[in-house]
Amino acid sequence: MxxxxxxxxxxxxxxxxxxxxxxxxxxxxxxxxxxxxxxxxxxxxxxxxxxxxxxxxxxxxxxxxxxxxxxxxxxxxxxxxxxxxGEAWFAGMRFHVNEQVLIPRSPIAELIEAGFAPWLEPSPAPQILDLCCGSGCIGIAAAAYLPESRVDLVDISADVLQVAEQNIAEYGLQERVTSYPSDLFEALPDNRYDLIVSNPPYVGLAEMEELPHEYRHEPVLALQANENGLEIVQRILKQAKRYLTPRGILIVEVGNSARLLVDRYPQMPFVWLDFERGGEGVFLLSAADLAE
Structure with a gap:
């Protein structure tokens, strides 16, 4: 050597x-x-x-x-x-990670870097919710790129939220970013959000069994959602409209479960977002879409 x-x-x-x-x-x-x-x-x-x-x-x-x-x-x-x-880079920012949290890699980073334009309605202080936040990378990066925003982070795991809190402190965002231990919306205050964004568990059992060995080190709770991968996403679709402002939007990553989701909800007007740096399986719905 x-x-x-x-x-x-x-x-x-x-x-x-x-x-x-x-x-x-x-x-x-x-x-x-x-x-x-x-x-x-x-x-x-x-x-x-x-x-x-x-x-x-x-x-x-x-x-x-x-x-x-x-x-x-x-x-x-x-x-x-x-x-x-012990670290990962996401949207140009460094985040602490350990094996309690999913490794940041979502294409949603591109949307954050663009301030969610043109989808997010202009607002002097947008309210943002990051569901199933893991390391907090999506919500914390959103707070950094939208400096007037207020962001809530939600995860079901207390161990995961410890990592998110470490990242909140790393960027000095304690005044604008708050974490909540909650099973999706259950323990949240009765807030309304201009944007709800989520990278939830969406891997089905069959796909889980075929994942390369590297993925076996990631927490199953952050990857797999029941047999077909849609359980958490379906709950989000059912409940999100109660927590969105009238002009609010919902953005969710579902990866390879996209086709199954479309088959399950053939009338839902999903907008499937494109990414210059690659990535797919991220949809957008408006509050009006969900209300219908």
Whole structure:
């Protein structure tokens, strides 16, 4: 390993080892080279948009050992990289994660970066609800990109909300972001929201059994929803209209369960959103759509 000196050296070598090992990528990257870059930069506490001029920088002996150890663990354990690093990047922001929470990777990040335009009605202080919040990445990023907004985070798991609270504090958003332990809407105050957004569990039993090994490290509670994957989504559809303002909107990610959802609700006017960076299975409905 004495020939591995620079950041670029370790990224190249790591990518080769990952390809050789046949790893699966899907927790922030989709190929061996990007995964190796994320690992090396994360291990060195450097940002993912590091200037190219830095890639020739030499690693110290402790840094080399840390990178090598992480590369070997990624191969041996098939554990998703964000869990090894304890962090994930979402909408250009760093979030603390552990194996209690789903790893942030939703295409909804694109909507957040655009301020949910053109869908969210202009408002001096939009009220936003993030259902099944996990690490809080969606709601916290929304609060950061919409600085006048107030955001509520909801999750059924107290352990998960501890991670979300850590991320709220990380960005100093305690005055505008509040977390609630609740089974969807059950323990919420009687609030009305301009936007309800959710990345709920939506994986069915058959799909769950076919997931690559890397996904087995994520909490089942955050992935699987009954046999067909629609239980939580159906509850959201049934209850959301009570919590939306008259011009409010509902945005929900359902992934591969999209076709089954359309078959189940053939009259529902789902708007399926497109994403420049890839991703699918995210629908939008207005309060008026749900009322009908």
């Amino acid at each position: 004495q020939t591995l000196i620079s950041i670029a050296d370790f990224i190249r070598w790591g990518a080769s080892r990952f390809s050789e090992a046949g790893l699966f990528f899907g927790h922030g990257t989709d190929n061996a080279l990007d995964e190796a870059a994320a690992l090396v930069l994360g291990a060195l506490h450097l940002p993912p948009d590091l200037p190219a001029s830095w890639f020739g920088s030499r690693l110290t002996a402790p840094e080399r050992q840390r990178v090598l150890d992480l590369i070997q663990r990624r191969i041996d354990e098939r554990r998703p990289l964000p869990y090894l690093l």
